[in-house]
Amino acid sequence: MAANGNGRVSIGNGGTGRNGLPKIQTEKRANGICIDDSTPPVNAQTIDELHSLQKKKSAPTTPLKGIQGPFVALSEEERHKQQLQSISASLASLTRETGPKVVKGDPARPSETPRLVSQHHQQQHHLISPTISVSDSSLKFTHVLYNLSPAELYEQAIQYEKGSFITSSGALATLSGAKTGRSPKDKRVVRDETTEDDLWWGKGSPNIEMDEHTFMVNRERAVDYLNSLDKVFVNDQFLNWDPEHRIKVRIVSARAYHSLFMHNMCIRPTPEELENFGTPDFTIYNAGQFPCNRYTHYMTSSTSIDLNLGRREMVILGTQYAGEMKKGLFSVMHYLMPKRQILSLHSGCNMGKDGDVALFFGLSGTGKTTLSTDHNRYLIGDDEHCWSDNGVSNIEGGCYAKCIDLSREKEPDIWNAIKFGTVLENVVFDEHTREVDFSDKSVTENTRAAYPIEYIPNAKIPCVATHPKNVILLACDAFGVLPPVSKLSLAQTMYHFISGYTALVAGTEDGIKEPTATFSACFGAAFIMLHPTKYAAMLAAKMQQHGATGWLVNTGWSGGRYGSGSRIKLAYTRKIIDAIHSGSLLEANFKKTEVFGLEIPTEVEGVPSEILEPMNTWADKKAYKETLLKLAGLFKNNFEGFVAHKIGKDDKLTDEILAAGPIF
Numbered sequence: 235m236a237a238n239g240n241g242r243v244s245i246g247n248g249g250t251g252r253n254g255l256p257k258i259q260t261e262k263r264a265n266g267i268c269i270d271d272s273t274p275p276v277n278a279q280t281i282d283e284l285h286s287l288q289k290k291k292s293a294p295t296t297p298l299k300g301i302q303g304p305f306v307a308l309s310e311e312e313r314h315k316q317q318l319q320s321i322s323a324s325l326a327s328l329t330r331e332t333g334p335k336v337v338k339g340d341p342a343r344p345s346e347t348p349r350l351v352s353q354h355h356q357q358q359h360h361l362i363s364p365t366i367s368v369s370d371s372s373l374k375f376t377h378v379l380y381n382l383s384p385a386e387l388y389e390q391a392i393q394y395e396k397g398s399f400i401t402s403s404g405a406l407a408t409l410s411g412a413k414t415g416r417s418p419k420d421k422r423v424v425r426d427e428t429t430e431d432d433l434w435w436g437k438g439s440p441n442i443e444m445d446e447h448t449f450m451v452n453r454e455r456a457v458d459y460l461n462s463l464d465k466v467f468v469n470d471q472f473l474n475w476d477p478e479h480r481i482k483v484r485i486v487s488a489r490a491y492h493s494l495f496m497h498n499m500c501i502r503p504t505p506e507e508l509e510n511f512g513t514p515d516f517t518i519y520n521a522g523q524f525p526c527n528r529y530t531h532y533m534t535s536s537t538s539i540d541l542n543l544g545r546r547e548m549v550i551l552g553t554q555y556a557g558e559m560k561k562g563l564f565s566v567m568h569y570l571m572p573k574r575q576i577l578s579l580h581s582g583c584n585m586g587k588d589g590d591v592a593l594f595f596g597l598s599g600t601g602k603t604t605l606s607t608d609h610n611r612y613l614i615g616d617d618e619h620c621w622s623d624n625g626v627s628n629i630e631g632g633c634y635a636k637c638i639d640l641s642r643e644k645e646p647d648i649w650n651a652i653k654f655g656t657v658l659e660n661v662v663f664d665e666h667t668r669e670v671d672f673s674d675k676s677v678t679e680n681t682r683a684a685y686p687i688e689y690i691p692n693a694k695i696p697c698v699a700t701h702p703k704n705v706i707l708l709a710c711d712a713f714g715v716l717p718p719v720s721k722l723s724l725a726q727t728m729y730h731f732i733s734g735y736t737a738l739v740a741g742t743e744d745g746i747k748e749p750t751a752t753f754s755a756c757f758g759a760a761f762i763m764l765h766p767t768k769y770a771a772m773l774a775a776k777m778q779q780h781g782a783t784g785w786l787v788n789t790g791w792s793g794g795r796y797g798s799g800s801r802i803k804l805a806y807t808r809k810i811i812d813a814i815h816s817g818s819l820l821e822a823n824f825k826k827t828e829v830f831g832l833e834i835p836t837e838v839e840g841v842p843s844e845i846l847e848p849m850n851t852w853a854d855k856k857a858y859k860e861t862l863l864k865l866a867g868l869f870k871n872n873f874e875g876f877v878a879h880k881i882g883k884d885d886k887l888t889d890e891i892l893a894a895g896p897i898f
């Protein structure tokens with residue numbers, strides 16, 4: 235660009251326009267200065283000033299109108315101080331007199347840090363007399379990033395956590411580290427006077443005991459680790475959409491990934507609810523990057539997930555898999571809710587336009603999320619619910635979908651939910667376009683998406699519904715002998731609920747692998763805290779009272795076992811589920827199968843009739859019969875553990891349930 239003598243500015247080769255481009259000319263002003271006046275000037279004198287204009291201070295939280303509680307009469311500053319004191323108390327060592335000093339905000343952006351500082355002073359009595367002397371840990375500040383927004387958490391993750399990327403659809407891709415699934419063998423539950431009698435211990439139980447002292451050792455380890463960091467994330471959120479039985483949870487974690495995951499999975503408080511949060515009912519200390527100590531009693535690996543119901547605390551060491559927090563809280567609900575006569579359920583739930591409600595039970599990977607997410611129905615929730623006298627309520631505020639082989643065409647609502655705000659765990663993507671390859675199992679087969687439930691367009695908010703009309707038990711039968719759908723009597727429903735069967739095949743690339751049967755009581759033995767028959771009795775009573783029909787749906791193999799047959803098409807399973815919802819399947823003609831004694835329909839709209847009876851689909855009838863008997867034997871063996879238990883007050887129901895298993 236050159237200014238020529240006559241005050242015009244021209245672009246191009248000497249202003250001759252030889253290359254065909256028109257000349258750009260700016261008119262000369264009276265003072266001889268050329269200005270581009272098409273936009274008004276910026277309201278800043280310096281770059282710093284310019285940057286300060288970019289961010290508007292968050293609106294002070296909603297005015298507190300008509301709220302009762304301890305915070306009502308407090309000034310905003312006083313409320314913030316109390317909030318910090320509460321966080322400081324959560325992070326306090328139980329063996330030191332004072333500390334930690336907690337300050338809100340990102341240490342990397344001191345200008346954004348409010349000056350409020352809080353220091354915890356011990357008031358409780360201790361198992362150990364506290365250390366009064368000063369240590370380095372009491373000199374240091376703990377910076378707290380409190381209930382950050384998804385955008386802020388994205389920035390934290392991308393800046394500080396390796397393996398964090400924005401995918402082409404806007405989701406946050408993260409890595410969960412060495413663990414890409416839960417570690418049930420590393421879960422420990424404190425056995426004390428109360429839990430001794432309340433909980434299910436011993437053979438078959440997921441509750442492996444630890445003592446109070448060892449819990450405190452691990453708690454201290456986690457708290458010291460968290461306080462040693464530059465900053466920690468704190469989420470204050472809720473569980474359970476039933477306002478009468480809502481639980482306040484606090485999650486203290488070291489990673490933006492964990493904070494965003496829980497932001498999505500728990501119920502998000504309104505600003506007003508957050509102001510009045512007060513003391514949490516339950517606290518998680520997630521120090522997942524830091525291992526537990528093998529010299530500590532009860533530790534059998536570097537991972538420990540410890541639950542203390544008396545203290546209402548959970549400690550996580552040695553695993554960064556975020557599902558531990560989700561399912562740890564679910565375990566807590568499996569204890570707290572039955573105490574209030576509320577049944578907790580490892581199930582999905584949705585509701586038709588006419589208000590008919592269905593529950594979907596099933597072990598991991600059987601289809602709870604896939605089938606409860608239904609474009610023609612309202613989604614209540616995909617994984618964890620409560621059934622009380624008020625009806626069904628979702629425990630969570632988000633969904634956690636398996637993503638392996640996810641396709642836009644087969645699961646459009648889940649596909650579209652993978653956008654800004656969604657956490658995508660352990661997926662593989664193109665290094666340049668950041669397009670995710672959902673078929674890639676390089677990191678793990680258990681790739682997952684965690685998104686807020688409102689990302690599903692027809693989610694019903696609040697996530698509550700009336701009493702269920704249908705109770706659908708899902709089993710992914712890789713043996714290929716269970717019918718695609720059967721109608722169950724109440725006793726059969728209980729038999730299959732207590733059995734909790736599925737048979738998946740391990741993540742395999744090639745070669746035929748033997749399907750392995752899994753029996754997991756109440757379709758969630760890893761999460762239940764009481765004996766399975768307690769939950770079964772409650773379910774039977776509720777189904778009876780509300781006239782719900784039980785169904786068994788095989789979302790697994792047909793035409794042979796894994797290796798020779800194939801997985802039942804999702805489109806067929808959806809047709810079967812449609813017929814259950816509409817009530818048309820209840821009107822079908824049924825015939826009884828041998829061995830399992832299941833009532834199978836002769837016709838379902840949209841499904842080839844020949845697949846409804848599994849034997850038809852097997853070329854080798856002898857192999858079918860052998861496989862059927864093999865599975866029946868596995869069911870029988872598994873149920874041995876329950877025959878001595880009474881279900882409910884009624885001997886009659888117990889006898890019926892025992893008779894509802896396979897006969898051969």
Ligand SMILES: Nc1ncnc2c1ncn2[C@@H]1O[C@H](COP(=O)(O)OP(=O)(O)OP(=O)(O)O)[C@@H](O)[C@H]1O
Pocket residue numbers: 596597598599600601602603604605616617634635636637638640789790801802803804805807
């Ligand atoms: N016929 C079918 N019915 C249901 N799901 C099917 C079928 N065929 C294939 N699938 C696939 O099986 C998987 C079911 O997983 P889903 O996420 O629904 O499990 P889940 O029961 O919610 O488990 P979790 O409790 O671990 O979240 C999905 O990846 C789905 O695409």
Ligand SMILES: O=C([O-])CC(=O)C(=O)O
Pocket residue numbers: 415416557558560561597598617634
């Ligand atoms: O807990 C998890 O990691 C995933 C899940 O929903 C289940 O296994 O039931």
Ligand SMILES: [Ca+2]
Pocket residue numbers: 602603616617634635636
């Ligand atoms: Ca799920």
Ligand SMILES: [Mn+2]
Pocket residue numbers: 580598617
């Ligand atoms: Mn689940």
